[in-house]
Structures are given as C-alpha cells and as structure tokens.
Amino acid sequence: MRRPVLTGAAALALGVAAFGAGQILSPSLSTAQQIKTEAPKAAAMLPGFADLVERVSPAVVSLEVVAVAAEEGPSADDLEGMPPQWRRFFEQMPNQRGNQARPREQRGGGSGFFITSTGYIVTNNHVVEKAKEITATLKDGRELKATVVGRDERTDLAVLKVEGGSFPYVQFAPEARVRVGDWVVAIGNPFGLGGTATAGIVSALGRDIRGEGNIADFIQIDAPINPGNSGGPTFDMSGRVIGVNTAIFSRSGGNVGIGFAIPASLADRTTKQIIEQGKVTYGWLGVLIQDVSREMADSFGLGSDVKGALIANVTPGAPAAKAGLKRGDVVLAFNGQKIEGSADLTRRVGQTRVGEVVRLDVVGAKGVRRTVPVTITARPTEQQLTQADPVPGADAAQPASAADNALGLSVGPLSAQARTRLRLPANEAGVLILEVDPDSRAAERGIRAGDAILTANDQEVRSAEELDAAIEAARAAGRSFIGLFVQSQSGGGGFVPLPLEAASKPEPKK
Incomplete structure (x- = not known):
C-alpha cells in the first residue's frame, strides 16, 4: 500500500522542518519572499x-x-x-x-x-x-x-x-x-x-x-x-x-x-x-511518435531540456513521408508553438483541418534544424490503421553467425523469415537480437530476443560490427547514452536509450 509510505515521508519532512527551521528559514540566510496573506473577498467566499x-x-x-x-x-x-x-x-x-x-x-x-x-x-x-x-x-x-x-x-x-x-x-x-x-x-x-x-x-x-x-x-x-x-x-x-x-x-x-x-x-x-x-474527421500526419526523454536527448546530442515528439516510424505514402520526415527526427514546434511531447503533437494534428498546410520545426539526429511544411490529410479508420501495424508471428530461425557487444546483446543478420515476422521490407537495414543478457540494461528496458535493431544513433546497422562501431562513435562523442531503434516482435517499434557505462550490468539490488 502506498499510504504508509506517504505518511512516513510526510512525518520525515515535518521532522526535518522542525529541527532545521532555525537555520533553514533564518531571514539572514534566505532570499525567499513570504507570500502575503489577504482577507477573502466577497466573491471568494463559499458560493451558493x-x-x-x-x-x-x-x-x-x-x-x-x-x-x-x-x-x-x-x-x-x-x-x-x-x-x-x-x-x-x-x-x-x-x-x-x-x-x-x-x-x-x-x-x-x-x-x-x-x-x-x-x-x-x-x-x-x-x-x-x-x-x-x-x-x-x-x-x-x-x-x-x-x-x-x-x-x-x-x-x-x-x-x-x-x-x-x-x-x-x-x-x-x-x-x-x-x-x-x-x-x-x-x-x-x-x-x-x-x-x-x-x-x-x-x-x-x-x-x-x-x-x-x-x-x-x-x-x-x-x-x-x-x-x-x-x-x-x-x-x-x-x-x-x-x-x-x-x-x-x-x-x-x-x-x-x-x-x-x-x-x-x-x-x-x-x-x-x-x-x-x-x-x-481528424487530421493525420502518418507517424509513430514517442516522448523525448533526457536519455534520448543525450543519445541524439541534444540539450537535456529539449522537449518534443520523436518520430519512431513513418507510414509510407503518408503526409509525413511526402514531406521528407523520417525516423529519428524530433518535432519541436507546430506552427510556431512549442511541442511538449507526443500527446501534445497528437492533439494538435488531430484537431487540424484536412487539407491545411502546417509548419513543423524539426531537428534531426545529427542536430540539423529545419522547418518542414506538411499538408494534413484525413486520418484513416482504426481498422485500416490496425491492419497496417506489425503483428507477432512464428519464431525466426537463428543465423549461424552472431556476436556479443557491450550492451549485453548478441546480434546477427536478419533472415528472410525474421523480416517477414517483423514486417520489415527486404531493403530495410537491421540486425536480429539473438540473446539478451538478463542482467543488462537492455533487458531492464524490455528488449527481447527476436526483436531487431534497425538504427543506432540514427545510423543504419547491418551487422554486429556496424553496431559496435556506432557504440564506439557515441562514446567518442562524449555521450552517456546510445539511442537504438528497436522493432519489437510483439508489434511496432520505438527508440530505446541505453547507457554507455563501462559495465553494462546494473548495480546489484540492496
């Protein structure tokens, strides 16, 4: 139950305040201004x-x-x-x-x-x-x-x-x-x-x-x-x-x-x-988006205070695709108004009239900023959107060659069977995840064997060697995290930031 924890925290906070009040709240040591009290106005009294x-x-x-x-x-x-x-x-x-x-x-x-x-x-x-x-x-x-x-x-x-x-x-x-x-x-x-x-x-x-x-x-x-x-x-x-x-x-x-x-x-x-x-009728952009976390912003080399919506996937033929938006772009503003997150962008697009041209301020994974005009179209039905989503399927045969890396992942080439299961086209880059160290950060964040890594820090990867090179490049750039785009075997995909610490395993629980 949460209540005892909250009650204990409250008691602890009161204890600190009581013992530290003479020092912490001393006027000579604090620049905080007391909020003035005012007598309630007639309109502020309890109404009928x-x-x-x-x-x-x-x-x-x-x-x-x-x-x-x-x-x-x-x-x-x-x-x-x-x-x-x-x-x-x-x-x-x-x-x-x-x-x-x-x-x-x-x-x-x-x-x-x-x-x-x-x-x-x-x-x-x-x-x-x-x-x-x-x-x-x-x-x-x-x-x-x-x-x-x-x-x-x-x-x-x-x-x-x-x-x-x-x-x-x-x-x-x-x-x-x-x-x-x-x-x-x-x-x-x-x-x-x-x-x-x-x-x-x-x-x-x-x-x-x-x-x-x-x-x-x-x-x-x-x-x-x-x-x-x-x-x-x-x-x-x-x-x-x-x-x-x-x-x-x-x-x-x-x-x-x-x-x-x-x-x-x-x-x-x-x-x-x-x-x-x-x-x-709702407006439609044709993208799969997610929030920009501090870790994700770090992996992309953006400021830690950056807010926006990170594009995880673009539907072929959709308005976003026609406008040149791509996976890894971060939408910062919509018609000049800042985007607070994925839910904010979803609302703004949905409430836009069909046929209207909007301006999106976008920054790519390499830090290049640009303004993209996009013509909003009508959102397809839920059934049409569901039919376009990836669905789980049979397990893919594991390829013979594989290699472990510093992230606690064993990866190998994408087989034709794996591409079919993950709904990936034949020309899509990527590596198949064969094993995940159960004590790794990757396992903690939901990455599983059978998923595929398509990009690392917005760079396409087609082999274990290319993934290792992307990891080393991120380290050389002084980044604390690397952003992987992971296509899930359970359907869909998204960016997952993983820490680039010396030891890929989390600290033991106490």
Missing part, C-alpha cells in the same frame, strides 16, 4: 449553487440504455480442463454446443444534456455504443425515445436525437478561460438515481489519461462523479458547459474526488461535426 442548478438542470437528462451482448459458453480449452461430469454438463447445455454465443440483454444508464432546442443531446460514446434502445428522461418526468446521430470513439462523445421541440438547452463555452481552483458544478444520473448535482473545483488541466492516440487534454475536477454521471455536463459558475464528464479514477468504482471531463473546446467542435456529417 441553488440558483445555478435550478437554472441549468432542466437541460440535463438521464439515459436508460438497453444493449445486446453475446454470452459465450466455455471454450474448447476450458472444457478440456474440466472434470468429465462438468464437461458433459456444459456440452449438453442448449445454445452452448460448439461455443456458440447466446445474445442477452444488458441494461445500463448514463447522463446527457440538450445543446439545441430541437432535441440534440450530448453524451459519452461508451454509454450508447452498443445500445439497441435508448430512453431519455427529462427533469419534468417525460420519457422520450432517443436515436444515435453519430459516435466518436477517440473523444468518447456521442450525439443523440429525440423528437420534439422547445427543449431547454445549454451551450458549450469553448473560449472559457478555465483555471485551477475555479468552482464547478456537475449534474448527472449517478447509479440511476436521477438528476443529482455536486460541486467542487477544477483540480488540474491538461490531463492525459488515455495514452497513445489521446485527442483530449482532460480537465480534472473534484466534484463528486460516480458511475452514471458519464456524459453529463460540468458547469462553471455562469452556467456555461466547460466539460463533459467522462471518467473517474477509483480503486473501488466509486468517487474518490478525481474525475475527468472532456474540455468544451473539443466537445463543441466534435459534436458539431457529428450533427453536420454524422462522423468526425
């Missing part, structure tokens, strides 16, 4: 929320969803491991023979809110993605059948439509300047209880909670939200929608004061596209 809730709550609806899910019987492997009497029982069950799926109904709930008087409702994609029937319950008790206009998995947003008119509605505030500490109110349908209002503050901005492919920089709030609040609005004190509640962080499934909302700027843009087109 009743008028706000009364005004906006008629626009919020509770959603009841009926979905169809496939109920699968035991698999052949499951049956094989059962005692004979249990195996016969499951084999003779109706609709289970042959591992056939039996459809069954599932009921769930969520929240939503009107954004037009004509019946358009915003909610989360995960609330309605498998729905065969949706009922929206209004504050006045009316129950209306809703249909799905369109859904978007990347933002987890969906738009519904109910028949009728003159519905009370609220509006997004895409230009609102949300600040940490602002009061917010969340209204929704937690646990199916119906319209429920909770209040809190904005805890943080720009949260990345979904990793690769994330298109939203989420707002973190501590207004209590629970299962069933998904798709409901988060309001500021003016009654404007600043976010759409979408997720919570919890070990128990209930509220612990950490909730996340999709920002209004993204929700407004996404829902408008769904209403107008029935779908959402």
Whole structure:
C-alpha cells in the first residue's frame, strides 16, 4: 500500500522542518519572499449553487440504455480442463454446443444534456455504443425515445436525437478561460438515481489519461462523479458547459474526488461535426511518435531540456513521408508553438483541418534544424490503421553467425523469415537480437530476443560490427547514452536509450 509510505515521508519532512527551521528559514540566510496573506473577498467566499442548478438542470437528462451482448459458453480449452461430469454438463447445455454465443440483454444508464432546442443531446460514446434502445428522461418526468446521430470513439462523445421541440438547452463555452481552483458544478444520473448535482473545483488541466492516440487534454475536477454521471455536463459558475464528464479514477468504482471531463473546446467542435456529417474527421500526419526523454536527448546530442515528439516510424505514402520526415527526427514546434511531447503533437494534428498546410520545426539526429511544411490529410479508420501495424508471428530461425557487444546483446543478420515476422521490407537495414543478457540494461528496458535493431544513433546497422562501431562513435562523442531503434516482435517499434557505462550490468539490488 502506498499510504504508509506517504505518511512516513510526510512525518520525515515535518521532522526535518522542525529541527532545521532555525537555520533553514533564518531571514539572514534566505532570499525567499513570504507570500502575503489577504482577507477573502466577497466573491471568494463559499458560493451558493441553488440558483445555478435550478437554472441549468432542466437541460440535463438521464439515459436508460438497453444493449445486446453475446454470452459465450466455455471454450474448447476450458472444457478440456474440466472434470468429465462438468464437461458433459456444459456440452449438453442448449445454445452452448460448439461455443456458440447466446445474445442477452444488458441494461445500463448514463447522463446527457440538450445543446439545441430541437432535441440534440450530448453524451459519452461508451454509454450508447452498443445500445439497441435508448430512453431519455427529462427533469419534468417525460420519457422520450432517443436515436444515435453519430459516435466518436477517440473523444468518447456521442450525439443523440429525440423528437420534439422547445427543449431547454445549454451551450458549450469553448473560449472559457478555465483555471485551477475555479468552482464547478456537475449534474448527472449517478447509479440511476436521477438528476443529482455536486460541486467542487477544477483540480488540474491538461490531463492525459488515455495514452497513445489521446485527442483530449482532460480537465480534472473534484466534484463528486460516480458511475452514471458519464456524459453529463460540468458547469462553471455562469452556467456555461466547460466539460463533459467522462471518467473517474477509483480503486473501488466509486468517487474518490478525481474525475475527468472532456474540455468544451473539443466537445463543441466534435459534436458539431457529428450533427453536420454524422462522423468526425481528424487530421493525420502518418507517424509513430514517442516522448523525448533526457536519455534520448543525450543519445541524439541534444540539450537535456529539449522537449518534443520523436518520430519512431513513418507510414509510407503518408503526409509525413511526402514531406521528407523520417525516423529519428524530433518535432519541436507546430506552427510556431512549442511541442511538449507526443500527446501534445497528437492533439494538435488531430484537431487540424484536412487539407491545411502546417509548419513543423524539426531537428534531426545529427542536430540539423529545419522547418518542414506538411499538408494534413484525413486520418484513416482504426481498422485500416490496425491492419497496417506489425503483428507477432512464428519464431525466426537463428543465423549461424552472431556476436556479443557491450550492451549485453548478441546480434546477427536478419533472415528472410525474421523480416517477414517483423514486417520489415527486404531493403530495410537491421540486425536480429539473438540473446539478451538478463542482467543488462537492455533487458531492464524490455528488449527481447527476436526483436531487431534497425538504427543506432540514427545510423543504419547491418551487422554486429556496424553496431559496435556506432557504440564506439557515441562514446567518442562524449555521450552517456546510445539511442537504438528497436522493432519489437510483439508489434511496432520505438527508440530505446541505453547507457554507455563501462559495465553494462546494473548495480546489484540492496
């Protein structure tokens, strides 16, 4: 458990402060300035929320969803491991023979809110993605059948439509300047209880909670939200929608004061596209990217404070390939605005209009900086992108010749079978990793036998000798790390920095 550790650290910190206060905080030894205290202003006192809730709550609806899910019987492997009497029982069950799926109904709930008087409702994609029937319950008790206009998995947003008119509605505030500490109110349908209002503050901005492919920089709030609040609005004190509640962080499934909302700027843009087109179109660059760590920056000879997105792979024929971008380039800025990391670049590209020409400030692995114009195209479907990804396959036959190196790796030439398994073209440079010292830094960082090293410090390697030469060149240049591009046997690839220390093995654990 983490709590005892934190508690102990806190106690230790308090002990140091108590014993060292006379010396550390002495005015004669410190140039720090005390933060002035101010009496609370009237507007800063605890507010009342009743008028706000009364005004906006008629626009919020509770959603009841009926979905169809496939109920699968035991698999052949499951049956094989059962005692004979249990195996016969499951084999003779109706609709289970042959591992056939039996459809069954599932009921769930969520929240939503009107954004037009004509019946358009915003909610989360995960609330309605498998729905065969949706009922929206209004504050006045009316129950209306809703249909799905369109859904978007990347933002987890969906738009519904109910028949009728003159519905009370609220509006997004895409230009609102949300600040940490602002009061917010969340209204929704937690646990199916119906319209429920909770209040809190904005805890943080720009949260990345979904990793690769994330298109939203989420707002973190501590207004209590629970299962069933998904798709409901988060309001500021003016009654404007600043976010759409979408997720919570919890070990128990209930509220612990950490909730996340999709920002209004993204929700407004996404829902408008769904209403107008029935779908959402995203900009696409056609690169696989990763963050630039300090170690990676060192291996490329860049400053330790460099931030950006490191290009690990370029899709053939994609906008990036046509613009001349290549593996090992680091994108530092997008249309003159600094890139903080891979998630930042993903969001900026995704939110760019198709056909727009953008300027990327790029530095190559050799330190040459350049500005590259790129014409953004429409992002392919998830299915098309998945089909283009490398997939694992059969083990490759090991070549006869191999050589160990200072990184704790035994490498040899890439066979035709290994290239097929790793989805590498015949003209792609690289060496196959045959063995990995289990005590090496390479093993610690996930490099495995069967992977391939394609480049070392942006230099193509085709043999163990060329890899050794790249290691020595990095050492001669005074670098502490060498950057390897590793094509993984489990699919995909990326840059891995390895230390160039005299001993490749980590220090023994104490």
